Amino acid sequence: MLELPELEVSKDRLRLALVGKRVAAVELHKPAAIEKTDVATEKLIGAHFKNVNRIGRHLCFEFDSGVSLYVNLGREGHVHVYERAPARLDAVLTIQCEKTGLRVSEQDSHRPVRIALLTGTEEIEWLNRLGLDPASPDFTLERLRLLLERRDRPVRHVLTDQRAIAGLGEAYADEILFEARLSPFQTTSELKPEEVLRLHAAIKKVISLAIIYLKALPKVELPVERNRNLKVHRCRGRQCHACASTIQLVRDGKILTNYCPTCQTGGKVLEDREPAPAKPPVQ
Numbered sequence: 001m002l003e004l005p006e007l008e009v010s011k012d013r014l015r016l017a018l019v020g021k022r023v024a025a026v027e028l029h030k031p032a033a034i035e036k037t038d039v040a041t042e043k044l045i046g047a048h049f050k051n052v053n054r055i056g057r058h059l060c061f062e063f064d065s066g067v068s069l070y071v072n073l074g075r076e077g078h079v080h081v082y083e084r085a086p087a088r089l090d091a092v093l094t095i096q097c098e099k100t101g102l103r104v105s106e107q108d109s110h111r112p113v114r115i116a117l118l119t120g121t122e123e124i125e126w127l128n129r130l131g132l133d134p135a136s137p138d139f140t141l142e143r144l145r146l147l148l149e150r151r152d153r154p155v156r157h158v159l160t161d162q163r164a165i166a167g168l169g170e171a172y173a174d175e176i177l178f179e180a181r182l183s184p185f186q187t188t189s190e191l192k193p194e195e196v197l198r199l200h201a202a203i204k205k206v207i208s209l210a211i212i213y214l215k216a217l218p219k220v221e222l223p224v225e226r227n228r229n230l231k232v233h234r235c236r237g238r239q240c241h242a243c244a245s246t247i248q249l250v251r252d253g254k255i256l257t258n259y260c261p262t263c264q265t266g267g268k269v270l271e272d273r274e275p276a277p278a279k280p281p282v283q
């Protein structure tokens with residue numbers, strides 16, 4: 001699943017490729033993937049791309065006609081700019097411009113892409129419920145402290161709860177906890193002030209470094225998850241780069257977390273947990 005750093009870099013590249021381009025044709029290949037639409041896609045034809053923004057894990061394409069297209073990618077979702085007409089079976093939406101175009105694709109049929117076309121006055125529940133964007137200047141230490149105080153859950157759950165912090169997923173949550181030297185099972189109510197400070201610094205550092213790393217990659221390598229520069233996520237069995245201990249995997253219900261016992265849990269190898277009752281996720 002693409003997370004904030006990949007989508008932030010993709011947003012910049014999409015903006016460069018698409019702003020000013022005139023829409024010649026729009027095709028919805030899988031109409032069932034549409035979460036909500038108040039504007040017929042034909043209304044995009046003739047409009048020009050005005051801007052591309054990112055909100056959490058959502059991309060927002062603005063047009064000079066006043067219409068905005070919101071895209072929330074699923075687990076295997078990708079967004080590409082193409083130069084020739086696309087012929088991919090996993091395409092959900094294509095927007096054809098002169099000599100170029102935008103293709104939104106999804107390979108996982110169980111987690112469809114959410115697409116919404118808005119004229120600017122409507123409200124969408126899944127957008128309104130998004131939490132703080134950790135790349136935003138508003139994501140201050142104080143805001144994080146208040147956010148954690150209101151929840152009494154494992155910190156790993158809060159990091160990936162889009163209603164709390166919008167944009168992170170499993171990969172960068174593992175990396176942030178490693179950077180902050182925190183156990184994934186530690187509950188937010190147990191965090192000491194210095195640990196909240198470390199967590200805030202780790203969120204900012206991991207996201208910033210990931211964006212810098214991804215921006216330096218050639219265009220063709222984005223946005224692909226395997227190009228991430230990760231230290232613990234999906235590194236089970238490898239040596240920790242900081243202490244040479246073996247990276248472990250622990251299961252908390254359906255959540256899989258990689259961590260270093262020496263760096264994060266005082267040397268303790270965590271035992272798997274049974275699924276905890278959870279509220280429906282917001283994407």
Ligand SMILES: [Zn+2]
Nearest residue numbers: 240243260263
């Ligand atoms: Zn370590």
